[in-house]
Amino acid sequence: MHHFWSHPDASGRLISDTWLRLYARGLSRTPDVREEVRLPDLDGRERWALISATSLRFSGTTGQLVTLVDVSELKAIQEELRAASQTDALTGLFNRRFLYQRLAREIELVQRYGYALSIILFDLDYFKRINDTLGHRAGDEVLIRVSVVLKRCLREVDIAGRYGGEEFLVILPNSTVGQAREAADRIRIALKHEDWPYQGMEVTISGGVSEYDGGTLDAFIDSADTKLYRAKEGGRDRIMI
Ligand SMILES: Nc1nc2c(ncn2[C@@H]2O[C@H](COP(=O)(O)OP(=O)(O)OP(=O)(O)O)[C@@H](O)[C@H]2O)c(=O)[nH]1
CATH class of the missing domain: 3.30.70.270 (Reverse transcriptase/Diguanylate cyclase domain)
Structure with missing residues:
Protein backbone atom coordinates (compact mmCIF):
# COMPACT_ATOMS: atom_id res chain seq x y z
CA MET A 1 0.00 0.00 0.00
CA HIS A 2 1.42 3.36 -1.01
CA HIS A 3 0.76 6.58 0.84
CA PHE A 4 0.46 8.53 -2.33
CA TRP A 5 -1.72 11.30 -1.18
CA SER A 6 -0.45 11.79 2.33
CA HIS A 7 2.92 12.72 3.73
CA PRO A 8 4.43 9.53 5.09
CA ASP A 9 5.50 11.40 8.19
CA ALA A 10 2.13 13.01 8.75
CA SER A 11 0.20 9.99 10.02
CA GLY A 12 -1.97 9.67 6.94
CA ARG A 13 -3.27 13.22 6.77
CA LEU A 14 -4.26 14.27 3.29
CA ILE A 15 -1.94 16.76 1.69
CA SER A 16 -3.80 20.00 1.29
CA ASP A 17 -3.70 19.90 -2.50
CA THR A 18 -5.45 16.52 -2.53
CA TRP A 19 -7.98 17.70 -0.02
CA LEU A 20 -8.72 20.82 -2.07
CA ARG A 21 -9.27 18.70 -5.15
CA LEU A 22 -11.70 16.44 -3.32
CA TYR A 23 -13.43 19.47 -1.85
CA ALA A 24 -13.74 21.02 -5.31
CA ARG A 25 -15.47 17.84 -6.48
CA GLY A 26 -18.17 18.46 -3.91
CA LEU A 27 -17.07 15.88 -1.38
CA SER A 28 -17.89 18.05 1.61
CA ARG A 29 -21.46 18.54 0.42
CA THR A 30 -22.16 14.94 -0.54
CA PRO A 31 -23.08 12.80 2.44
CA ASP A 32 -22.05 9.33 1.25
CA VAL A 33 -19.74 8.80 -1.69
CA ARG A 34 -18.00 5.86 -3.22
CA GLU A 35 -16.22 6.58 -6.47
CA GLU A 36 -12.93 6.35 -8.31
CA VAL A 37 -11.00 9.57 -8.78
CA ARG A 38 -7.69 10.60 -10.28
CA LEU A 39 -5.34 12.20 -7.82
CA PRO A 40 -1.72 13.24 -7.97
CA ASP A 41 0.79 11.43 -5.78
CA LEU A 42 3.48 13.29 -3.87
CA ASP A 43 5.61 13.49 -7.01
CA GLY A 44 2.73 14.94 -8.98
CA ARG A 45 2.01 11.75 -10.95
CA GLU A 46 -1.64 10.92 -11.52
CA ARG A 47 -2.91 7.86 -9.71
CA TRP A 48 -6.34 6.32 -9.23
CA ALA A 49 -7.97 6.28 -5.83
CA LEU A 50 -11.15 4.62 -4.66
CA ILE A 51 -12.67 7.18 -2.37
CA SER A 52 -15.38 6.44 0.17
CA ALA A 53 -16.89 9.09 2.37
CA THR A 54 -19.40 8.33 5.11
CA SER A 55 -21.24 10.90 7.23
CA LEU A 56 -20.58 10.64 10.93
CA ARG A 57 -21.93 12.26 14.08
CA PHE A 58 -19.32 12.36 16.73
CA SER A 59 -19.66 14.08 20.12
CA GLY A 60 -22.44 16.26 18.82
CA THR A 61 -20.67 17.43 15.67
CA THR A 62 -21.10 16.12 12.18
CA GLY A 63 -18.18 15.03 10.13
CA GLN A 64 -17.13 12.68 7.38
CA LEU A 65 -15.00 9.60 7.45
CA VAL A 66 -13.02 9.66 4.22
CA THR A 67 -10.95 6.70 3.07
CA LEU A 68 -8.76 6.54 0.01
CA VAL A 69 -7.44 3.31 -1.44
CA ASP A 70 -4.85 3.31 -4.21
CA VAL A 71 -6.39 1.27 -7.04
CA SER A 72 -3.90 2.32 -9.75
CA GLU A 73 -2.58 -1.20 -10.36
CA LEU A 74 -6.10 -2.57 -10.62
CA LYS A 75 -7.00 0.23 -13.03
CA ALA A 76 -3.95 -0.55 -15.16
CA ILE A 77 -4.97 -4.22 -15.39
CA GLN A 78 -8.55 -3.27 -16.22
CA GLU A 79 -7.25 -0.98 -18.95
CA GLU A 80 -5.03 -3.74 -20.36
CA LEU A 81 -7.96 -6.18 -20.43
CA ARG A 82 -10.21 -3.60 -22.05
CA ALA A 83 -7.64 -2.92 -24.76
CA ALA A 84 -7.07 -6.66 -25.34
CA SER A 85 -10.80 -7.32 -25.63
N1 LIG B 1 -1.49 -16.40 -42.78
C1 LIG B 1 -2.77 -16.24 -42.46
N2 LIG B 1 -3.72 -16.63 -43.35
C2 LIG B 1 -5.01 -16.44 -43.03
C3 LIG B 1 -5.39 -15.87 -41.81
N3 LIG B 1 -6.74 -15.80 -41.79
C4 LIG B 1 -7.20 -16.32 -42.96
N4 LIG B 1 -6.15 -16.71 -43.72
C5 LIG B 1 -6.16 -17.34 -45.04
O1 LIG B 1 -6.74 -16.49 -45.98
C6 LIG B 1 -7.11 -17.32 -47.12
C7 LIG B 1 -8.40 -16.82 -47.71
O2 LIG B 1 -8.60 -17.55 -48.84
P1 LIG B 1 -9.89 -17.37 -49.74
O3 LIG B 1 -11.07 -17.02 -48.91
O4 LIG B 1 -9.96 -18.58 -50.61
O5 LIG B 1 -9.62 -16.09 -50.58
P2 LIG B 1 -8.40 -15.64 -51.49
O6 LIG B 1 -7.41 -16.70 -51.73
O7 LIG B 1 -7.87 -14.38 -50.87
O8 LIG B 1 -9.12 -15.32 -52.82
P3 LIG B 1 -10.11 -14.14 -53.17
O9 LIG B 1 -10.57 -13.51 -51.88
O10 LIG B 1 -11.24 -14.79 -53.91
O11 LIG B 1 -9.35 -13.19 -54.02
C8 LIG B 1 -7.17 -18.75 -46.61
O12 LIG B 1 -6.12 -19.47 -47.16
C9 LIG B 1 -6.98 -18.59 -45.11
O13 LIG B 1 -6.27 -19.68 -44.55
C10 LIG B 1 -4.37 -15.50 -40.88
O14 LIG B 1 -4.60 -15.00 -39.78
N5 LIG B 1 -3.08 -15.71 -41.27
Whole structure:
Protein backbone atom coordinates (compact mmCIF):
# COMPACT_ATOMS: atom_id res chain seq x y z
CA MET A 1 0.00 0.00 0.00
CA HIS A 2 1.42 3.36 -1.01
CA HIS A 3 0.76 6.58 0.84
CA PHE A 4 0.46 8.53 -2.33
CA TRP A 5 -1.72 11.30 -1.18
CA SER A 6 -0.45 11.79 2.33
CA HIS A 7 2.92 12.72 3.73
CA PRO A 8 4.43 9.53 5.09
CA ASP A 9 5.50 11.40 8.19
CA ALA A 10 2.13 13.01 8.75
CA SER A 11 0.20 9.99 10.02
CA GLY A 12 -1.97 9.67 6.94
CA ARG A 13 -3.27 13.22 6.77
CA LEU A 14 -4.26 14.27 3.29
CA ILE A 15 -1.94 16.76 1.69
CA SER A 16 -3.80 20.00 1.29
CA ASP A 17 -3.70 19.90 -2.50
CA THR A 18 -5.45 16.52 -2.53
CA TRP A 19 -7.98 17.70 -0.02
CA LEU A 20 -8.72 20.82 -2.07
CA ARG A 21 -9.27 18.70 -5.15
CA LEU A 22 -11.70 16.44 -3.32
CA TYR A 23 -13.43 19.47 -1.85
CA ALA A 24 -13.74 21.02 -5.31
CA ARG A 25 -15.47 17.84 -6.48
CA GLY A 26 -18.17 18.46 -3.91
CA LEU A 27 -17.07 15.88 -1.38
CA SER A 28 -17.89 18.05 1.61
CA ARG A 29 -21.46 18.54 0.42
CA THR A 30 -22.16 14.94 -0.54
CA PRO A 31 -23.08 12.80 2.44
CA ASP A 32 -22.05 9.33 1.25
CA VAL A 33 -19.74 8.80 -1.69
CA ARG A 34 -18.00 5.86 -3.22
CA GLU A 35 -16.22 6.58 -6.47
CA GLU A 36 -12.93 6.35 -8.31
CA VAL A 37 -11.00 9.57 -8.78
CA ARG A 38 -7.69 10.60 -10.28
CA LEU A 39 -5.34 12.20 -7.82
CA PRO A 40 -1.72 13.24 -7.97
CA ASP A 41 0.79 11.43 -5.78
CA LEU A 42 3.48 13.29 -3.87
CA ASP A 43 5.61 13.49 -7.01
CA GLY A 44 2.73 14.94 -8.98
CA ARG A 45 2.01 11.75 -10.95
CA GLU A 46 -1.64 10.92 -11.52
CA ARG A 47 -2.91 7.86 -9.71
CA TRP A 48 -6.34 6.32 -9.23
CA ALA A 49 -7.97 6.28 -5.83
CA LEU A 50 -11.15 4.62 -4.66
CA ILE A 51 -12.67 7.18 -2.37
CA SER A 52 -15.38 6.44 0.17
CA ALA A 53 -16.89 9.09 2.37
CA THR A 54 -19.40 8.33 5.11
CA SER A 55 -21.24 10.90 7.23
CA LEU A 56 -20.58 10.64 10.93
CA ARG A 57 -21.93 12.26 14.08
CA PHE A 58 -19.32 12.36 16.73
CA SER A 59 -19.66 14.08 20.12
CA GLY A 60 -22.44 16.26 18.82
CA THR A 61 -20.67 17.43 15.67
CA THR A 62 -21.10 16.12 12.18
CA GLY A 63 -18.18 15.03 10.13
CA GLN A 64 -17.13 12.68 7.38
CA LEU A 65 -15.00 9.60 7.45
CA VAL A 66 -13.02 9.66 4.22
CA THR A 67 -10.95 6.70 3.07
CA LEU A 68 -8.76 6.54 0.01
CA VAL A 69 -7.44 3.31 -1.44
CA ASP A 70 -4.85 3.31 -4.21
CA VAL A 71 -6.39 1.27 -7.04
CA SER A 72 -3.90 2.32 -9.75
CA GLU A 73 -2.58 -1.20 -10.36
CA LEU A 74 -6.10 -2.57 -10.62
CA LYS A 75 -7.00 0.23 -13.03
CA ALA A 76 -3.95 -0.55 -15.16
CA ILE A 77 -4.97 -4.22 -15.39
CA GLN A 78 -8.55 -3.27 -16.22
CA GLU A 79 -7.25 -0.98 -18.95
CA GLU A 80 -5.03 -3.74 -20.36
CA LEU A 81 -7.96 -6.18 -20.43
CA ARG A 82 -10.21 -3.60 -22.05
CA ALA A 83 -7.64 -2.92 -24.76
CA ALA A 84 -7.07 -6.66 -25.34
CA SER A 85 -10.80 -7.32 -25.63
CA GLN A 86 -11.10 -4.88 -28.52
CA THR A 87 -7.84 -5.60 -30.35
CA ASP A 88 -6.91 -8.15 -32.98
CA ALA A 89 -3.89 -9.99 -31.59
CA LEU A 90 -2.03 -10.37 -34.91
CA THR A 91 -2.31 -6.88 -36.38
CA GLY A 92 -3.08 -4.71 -33.36
CA LEU A 93 -6.05 -3.26 -35.25
CA PHE A 94 -9.50 -3.23 -33.70
CA ASN A 95 -11.28 -6.60 -33.78
CA ARG A 96 -14.64 -7.46 -35.24
CA ARG A 97 -16.49 -7.18 -31.94
CA PHE A 98 -15.22 -3.67 -31.37
CA LEU A 99 -16.01 -2.68 -34.96
CA TYR A 100 -19.65 -3.67 -34.47
CA GLN A 101 -19.93 -1.74 -31.21
CA ARG A 102 -18.28 1.31 -32.69
CA LEU A 103 -20.30 1.23 -35.88
CA ALA A 104 -23.51 0.99 -33.84
CA ARG A 105 -22.46 4.11 -31.93
CA GLU A 106 -21.53 5.98 -35.08
CA ILE A 107 -24.94 5.12 -36.56
CA GLU A 108 -26.65 6.54 -33.44
CA LEU A 109 -24.69 9.77 -33.85
CA VAL A 110 -25.60 9.99 -37.52
CA GLN A 111 -29.28 9.44 -36.70
CA ARG A 112 -29.08 12.32 -34.23
CA TYR A 113 -26.86 14.77 -36.08
CA GLY A 114 -27.31 13.73 -39.68
CA TYR A 115 -23.75 13.87 -40.94
CA ALA A 116 -22.41 11.44 -43.53
CA LEU A 117 -20.94 8.10 -42.47
CA SER A 118 -19.24 5.61 -44.77
CA ILE A 119 -17.50 2.27 -44.52
CA ILE A 120 -14.93 0.41 -46.60
CA LEU A 121 -14.91 -3.37 -46.55
CA PHE A 122 -11.92 -4.85 -48.34
CA ASP A 123 -10.33 -8.23 -48.79
CA LEU A 124 -6.88 -9.26 -50.06
CA ASP A 125 -6.90 -10.87 -53.49
CA TYR A 126 -5.74 -14.46 -53.85
CA PHE A 127 -4.36 -14.46 -50.34
CA LYS A 128 -4.55 -18.23 -50.20
CA ARG A 129 -1.80 -18.34 -52.82
CA ILE A 130 0.53 -16.34 -50.59
CA ASN A 131 -0.04 -18.80 -47.77
CA ASP A 132 0.31 -21.77 -50.10
CA THR A 133 3.51 -20.61 -51.81
CA LEU A 134 5.31 -18.75 -49.02
CA GLY A 135 3.81 -20.28 -45.91
CA HIS A 136 1.39 -19.16 -43.22
CA ARG A 137 4.03 -17.12 -41.41
CA ALA A 138 4.69 -15.02 -44.51
CA GLY A 139 0.92 -14.63 -44.82
CA ASP A 140 0.81 -13.32 -41.26
CA GLU A 141 3.59 -10.85 -42.04
CA VAL A 142 1.63 -9.57 -45.02
CA LEU A 143 -1.44 -9.05 -42.83
CA ILE A 144 0.63 -7.11 -40.31
CA ARG A 145 2.14 -4.94 -43.05
CA VAL A 146 -1.32 -4.35 -44.53
CA SER A 147 -2.44 -2.98 -41.17
CA VAL A 148 0.51 -0.57 -41.05
CA VAL A 149 -0.13 0.70 -44.58
CA LEU A 150 -3.83 0.95 -43.82
CA LYS A 151 -3.29 3.20 -40.81
CA ARG A 152 -0.87 5.34 -42.80
CA CYS A 153 -3.56 5.98 -45.43
CA LEU A 154 -6.28 7.05 -42.99
CA ARG A 155 -7.17 10.04 -40.85
CA GLU A 156 -6.93 9.98 -37.05
CA VAL A 157 -10.70 9.80 -36.76
CA ASP A 158 -11.11 6.78 -39.03
CA ILE A 159 -11.49 3.43 -37.32
CA ALA A 160 -9.70 0.51 -38.96
CA GLY A 161 -10.17 -3.06 -37.93
CA ARG A 162 -9.67 -6.66 -38.97
CA TYR A 163 -13.10 -7.94 -39.86
CA GLY A 164 -12.14 -11.52 -40.63
CA GLY A 165 -9.11 -13.56 -41.74
CA GLU A 166 -7.95 -11.39 -44.64
CA GLU A 167 -10.84 -8.97 -44.60
CA PHE A 168 -10.67 -5.43 -43.18
CA LEU A 169 -13.33 -2.88 -42.29
CA VAL A 170 -12.79 0.86 -42.04
CA ILE A 171 -15.35 3.20 -40.50
CA LEU A 172 -15.08 6.77 -41.80
CA PRO A 173 -17.10 9.23 -39.75
CA ASN A 174 -18.11 12.42 -41.48
CA SER A 175 -17.33 11.05 -44.93
CA THR A 176 -19.41 10.74 -48.04
CA VAL A 177 -19.16 7.71 -50.27
CA GLY A 178 -16.94 9.74 -52.61
CA GLN A 179 -14.49 10.62 -49.86
CA ALA A 180 -14.47 7.04 -48.62
CA ARG A 181 -13.84 5.81 -52.13
CA GLU A 182 -10.80 8.08 -52.37
CA ALA A 183 -9.49 6.66 -49.11
CA ALA A 184 -10.11 3.12 -50.33
CA ASP A 185 -8.24 3.77 -53.56
CA ARG A 186 -5.38 5.30 -51.60
CA ILE A 187 -5.14 2.08 -49.60
CA ARG A 188 -5.40 -0.09 -52.72
CA ILE A 189 -2.66 1.81 -54.55
CA ALA A 190 -0.37 2.03 -51.50
CA LEU A 191 -0.58 -1.73 -51.01
CA LYS A 192 -0.04 -2.45 -54.66
CA HIS A 193 3.15 -0.36 -54.69
CA GLU A 194 4.41 -1.49 -51.32
CA ASP A 195 7.94 -2.86 -51.42
CA TRP A 196 7.22 -6.39 -50.19
CA PRO A 197 10.20 -8.44 -48.96
CA TYR A 198 9.30 -11.37 -51.23
CA GLN A 199 10.49 -11.57 -54.82
CA GLY A 200 7.80 -10.65 -57.32
CA MET A 201 5.10 -10.29 -54.70
CA GLU A 202 2.20 -7.98 -55.42
CA VAL A 203 -0.67 -7.53 -53.02
CA THR A 204 -3.92 -6.22 -54.38
CA ILE A 205 -7.26 -5.72 -52.71
CA SER A 206 -10.90 -5.65 -53.71
CA GLY A 207 -13.22 -3.40 -51.78
CA GLY A 208 -16.77 -2.18 -51.42
CA VAL A 209 -17.64 1.29 -50.14
CA SER A 210 -21.05 2.28 -48.77
CA GLU A 211 -22.54 5.36 -47.22
CA TYR A 212 -25.08 4.94 -44.43
CA ASP A 213 -28.63 5.34 -45.71
CA GLY A 214 -30.72 4.96 -42.56
CA GLY A 215 -31.07 1.17 -42.48
CA THR A 216 -29.81 -1.36 -39.97
CA LEU A 217 -26.17 -1.93 -39.13
CA ASP A 218 -26.25 -5.38 -40.76
CA ALA A 219 -27.80 -3.97 -43.95
CA PHE A 220 -25.06 -1.33 -44.03
CA ILE A 221 -22.29 -3.92 -43.84
CA ASP A 222 -24.13 -6.22 -46.28
CA SER A 223 -24.28 -3.44 -48.84
CA ALA A 224 -20.49 -2.96 -48.67
CA ASP A 225 -20.06 -6.73 -48.81
CA THR A 226 -22.19 -6.96 -51.96
CA LYS A 227 -19.97 -4.36 -53.63
CA LEU A 228 -16.86 -6.18 -52.47
CA TYR A 229 -18.23 -9.31 -54.09
CA ARG A 230 -18.85 -7.37 -57.30
CA ALA A 231 -15.25 -6.08 -57.20
CA LYS A 232 -14.03 -9.68 -57.00
CA GLU A 233 -16.36 -10.72 -59.80
CA GLY A 234 -15.23 -7.76 -61.90
CA GLY A 235 -11.61 -8.93 -61.88
CA ARG A 236 -10.27 -7.86 -58.44
CA ASP A 237 -7.81 -5.01 -57.69
CA ARG A 238 -10.65 -2.48 -57.64
CA ILE A 239 -13.03 -0.57 -55.39
CA MET A 240 -16.78 -0.55 -56.05
CA ILE A 241 -19.25 1.99 -54.74
N1 LIG B 1 -1.49 -16.40 -42.78
C1 LIG B 1 -2.77 -16.24 -42.46
N2 LIG B 1 -3.72 -16.63 -43.35
C2 LIG B 1 -5.01 -16.44 -43.03
C3 LIG B 1 -5.39 -15.87 -41.81
N3 LIG B 1 -6.74 -15.80 -41.79
C4 LIG B 1 -7.20 -16.32 -42.96
N4 LIG B 1 -6.15 -16.71 -43.72
C5 LIG B 1 -6.16 -17.34 -45.04
O1 LIG B 1 -6.74 -16.49 -45.98
C6 LIG B 1 -7.11 -17.32 -47.12
C7 LIG B 1 -8.40 -16.82 -47.71
O2 LIG B 1 -8.60 -17.55 -48.84
P1 LIG B 1 -9.89 -17.37 -49.74
O3 LIG B 1 -11.07 -17.02 -48.91
O4 LIG B 1 -9.96 -18.58 -50.61
O5 LIG B 1 -9.62 -16.09 -50.58
P2 LIG B 1 -8.40 -15.64 -51.49
O6 LIG B 1 -7.41 -16.70 -51.73
O7 LIG B 1 -7.87 -14.38 -50.87
O8 LIG B 1 -9.12 -15.32 -52.82
P3 LIG B 1 -10.11 -14.14 -53.17
O9 LIG B 1 -10.57 -13.51 -51.88
O10 LIG B 1 -11.24 -14.79 -53.91
O11 LIG B 1 -9.35 -13.19 -54.02
C8 LIG B 1 -7.17 -18.75 -46.61
O12 LIG B 1 -6.12 -19.47 -47.16
C9 LIG B 1 -6.98 -18.59 -45.11
O13 LIG B 1 -6.27 -19.68 -44.55
C10 LIG B 1 -4.37 -15.50 -40.88
O14 LIG B 1 -4.60 -15.00 -39.78
N5 LIG B 1 -3.08 -15.71 -41.27
